[in-house]
Amino acid sequence: NAVWTSLLWAELPAEKRIFSSVLLFSWAVYLWEAFLAHRQRRVYRTTTHVPWELGQIMDSETFEKSRLYQLDKSTFSFWSGLYSELEGTMILICGGIPFLWNLSGQISGRAGFGPEYEIVQSLVFLLLATLFSALTGLPWSLYNTFVIEEKHGFNQQTLGFFFKDAIKKFIVTQCILLPVTSLLLYIIKIGGDYFFIYAWLFTLVVSLVLVTIYADYIAPLFDKFIPLPEGELKQQIEVMAKSIDFPLTKVYVVEGSKRSSHSNAYFYGFFKNKRIVLFDTLLEDYSALNKEPAEGEEGENEETKSKTKNKKQGCKNEEVLAVLGHELGHWKLGHTIKNIIISQMNSFLCFFLFAVLIGRKELFAAFGFYETQPTLIGLMIIFQFIFSPYNEILSFCLTVLSRRFEFQADAFAKELGKAKDLYSALIKLNKDNLGFPVSDWIFSMWHYSHPPLLERLQALKDAKQE
Numbered sequence: 001n002a003v004w005t006s007l008l009w010a011e012l013p014a015e016k017r018i019f020s021s022v023l024l025f026s027w028a029v030y031l032w033e034a035f036l037a038h039r040q041r042r043v044y045r046t047t048t049h050v051p052w053e054l055g056q057i058m059d060s061e062t063f064e065k066s067r068l069y070q071l072d073k074s075t076f077s078f079w080s081g082l083y084s085e086l087e088g089t090m091i092l093i094c095g096g097i098p099f100l101w102n103l104s105g106q107i108s109g110r111a112g113f114g115p116e117y118e119i120v121q122s123l124v125f126l127l128l129a130t131l132f133s134a135l136t137g138l139p140w141s142l143y144n145t146f147v148i149e150e151k152h153g154f155n156q157q158t159l160g161f162f163f164k165d166a167i168k169k170f171i172v173t174q175c176i177l178l179p180v181t182s183l184l185l186y187i188i189k190i191g192g193d194y195f196f197i198y199a200w201l202f203t204l205v206v207s208l209v210l211v212t213i214y215a216d217y218i219a220p221l222f223d224k225f226i227p228l229p230e231g232e233l234k235q236q237i238e239v240m241a242k243s244i245d246f247p248l249t250k251v252y253v254v255e256g257s258k259r260s261s262h263s264n265a266y267f268y269g270f271f272k273n274k275r276i277v278l279f280d281t282l283l284e285d286y287s288a289l290n291k292e293p294a295e296g297e298e299g300e301n302e303e304t305k306s307k308t309k310n311k312k313q314g315c316k317n318e319e320v321l322a323v324l325g326h327e328l329g330h331w332k333l334g335h336t337i338k339n340i341i342i343s344q345m346n347s348f349l350c351f352f353l354f355a356v357l358i359g360r361k362e363l364f365a366a367f368g369f370y371e372t373q374p375t376l377i378g379l380m381i382i383f384q385f386i387f388s389p390y391n392e393i394l395s396f397c398l399t400v401l402s403r404r405f406e407f408q409a410d411a412f413a414k415e416l417g418k419a420k421d422l423y424s425a426l427i428k429l430n431k432d433n434l435g436f437p438v439s440d441w442i443f444s445m446w447h448y449s450h451p452p453l454l455e456r457l458q459a460l461k462d463a464k465q466e
Contacts, residue, residue, distance in 0.1 A: 018366035022385045023092060029392060030085045037074055037081075040443040044071040047438045053454065054437055057427055066434040069152040076148055080140045087136065098368035100132075101125055101377060119185050122376035123178050130177070134170055141166075152434060154261050165222065165259075172221060180206055185375050196351040203351075204344055208270075215252075215268045215277060224255040228278065233317045237276065240321060240416070244332050247272040257281050262433055263314065265323055267331065274331075276324065281432075284314035314432070315425050322413055322421035323429075329412030335405045342401075346394065354382050402449040410456055423460045426453060 012020070050063045058066075091097065104125040105115065113120040145162060149155035157165070184202060191198045210218075219225070228234045228251040241248035249269070256264065256279035263281035267274055315323065330336055357363060363381055364373045413422045430437065430453050437453040444452055 014362040015366035018363060018386075019092070022366070022388070023089065025388055026088065027085065029388070030081065033081065034078065036440070036443045036446055037078055039440040041071065041074045041078075043438055043440050043443075044074060044436065051438060057453075057457070058431070058437065062431050062434075065152070066431075066436045069148075069434040070436040072148050072151065076144060080144075083140070092367070095368045097377065097380075100128055101369075101374065104128060118374055118376075119182050119189075122185055122374060123182055125376060126177060126181055127174065130170070130173065134166070138166070149260065154434075156258055156260055161258075168221060172218065176210070181376070188375050196348075196355040200344075200348045200351045203347060207343075211268065212270060215275065219254070223259070225252045225277070226255075227251065228253050233283075233320065236317065236321055237324060240325065241276075241328065244328060244416075246328055246331060247274050248276060249273050250275045252277045253280050253283065254278070255280055263429060265320075265327055267327060276327075278320065278324075282314055282323070282429075283320060284316055315428055318421045319425035319428065322418035322425050325413035325416045325418040326409045326422060329409035330405065333405075333408055333412060335409070342398070350383060350387065353387070354379065357382050357386065396446065399447070399449050403451050406450050406456070407459060410459055414460060419460045423457060426456055426460075 044067055047067065048064075050058055050060050054063070101121070104121050108117060108121045108124050109115075111120075115121075142162070145155050145157065146159070184199060187198050187202050188195050215225075228237075234251055237251055238248060240246075249272075252275060254277055256262070261281055264279045265277065265282055267276045269275050358373075358375075358378050361373060363386065364370075364377065367377070367381055367385075369377060410422065413419070429435075435453065439448070439452055450456075
């Protein structure tokens with residue numbers, strides 16, 4: 001009975017209770033997510049006809065394509081999620097973390113770095129762990145790209161381009177991850193009683209630097225960025241930016257169509273140096289997917305495929321401006337700054353709690369570290385496992401906040417007089433990306449950081465009719 005179970009639980013050593021709690025919570029989250037996904041898959045399976053309220057928004061052919069695409073994605077997500085949960089469980093039960101740590105010690109020892117060089121051993125551990133993760137995730141990524149995305153017409157990559165991209169991403173990640181981690185561990189080691197303040201300040205500086213340099217130095221390693229040519233669209237963007245005092249300096253078009261036909265737009269930069277980036281797939285006039293290859297061009301570019309579409313993809317200039325009006329609304333309403341503040345408050349709290357918990361040897365013992373308490377392992381145990389209930393709650397709260405921000409940004413675009421164009425742009429983007437406009441209410445509440453299409457359109461409808 002419950003009393004007997006409670007007594008048995010109380011008699012377990014602290015490290016056993018910690019380990020069991022981590023495993024139980026991990027599976028509880030997985031089962032909750034599986035339950036939500038099951039509810040949403042049922043919507044995909046049973047909603048086979050366009051609902052009456054969508055009759056003027058989606059045609060039956062697009063609706064069916066969207067339904068099948070989302071059903072395939074959901075099924076894939078189920079199996080990949082199950083594999084991920086089983087893999088994580090086996091790693092914990094079989095002592096995979098201490099095994100990899102000891103292996104890292106052996107490798108660094110052979111290179112002349114003894115146990116006293118904990119940071120070196122930590123970097124070897126990180127390298128091996130990320131390599132293992134990349135290799136075990138590779139089959140799933142290949143299947144997602146070349147089976148699901150390919151089947152539904154989104155994949156634009158060849159196998160060679162895919163692997164070149166994956167290797168490049170891995171190398172760039174290591175070039176950032178390893179130096180940053182080594183400095184963070186060093187700060188924690190020498191920081192004394194207030195190391196958590198210095199560690200937090202360091203991660204704050206790193207995040208700001210990465211945001212600043214990403215689009216200028218990191219993103220161009222993977223995609224081609226070109227200035228938006230002079231013309232009507234650029235002039236209209238500059239006029240709109242000036243009307244709301246957005247300090248725009250440059251507008252770029254990124255060649256996203258060589259990887260996928262999904263579309264996007266964003267802005268970046270601090271203070272008086274803002275740039276706007278538009279995916280070519282967002283722009284009807286610039287999308288390579290809308291253009292027939294010129295005579296002799298076909299086959300010249302071996303990295304990407306040449307696909308002909310019967311219908312144009314992307315938005316007209318007025319619709320692009322409406323989408324940008326929404327994005328600039330996030331800036332004007334302070335959403336970007338608010339998100340940064342929330343993120344940094346959370347980061348400071350986590351480092352503070354880490355400082356409180358790092359001395360608890362039972363936390364390390366729970367994961368197989370009885371003799372040593374490496375700082376990197378402590379970070380991983382506390383941030384990834386011990387904080388997992390808090391992280392789940394925070395994630396849900398941020399999802400709710402994000403939806404609120406999206407409605408506010410839509411309202412801002414409406415105030416700019418873009419309601420009608422944003423209305424049609426949202427329909428086009430939903431169609432281009434095969435978004436399914438019908439969702440289970442619990443799944444939507446838990447997962448959708450953007451409000452469902454119908455809710456956004458309804459909010460814009462009155463102004464559109466005016």
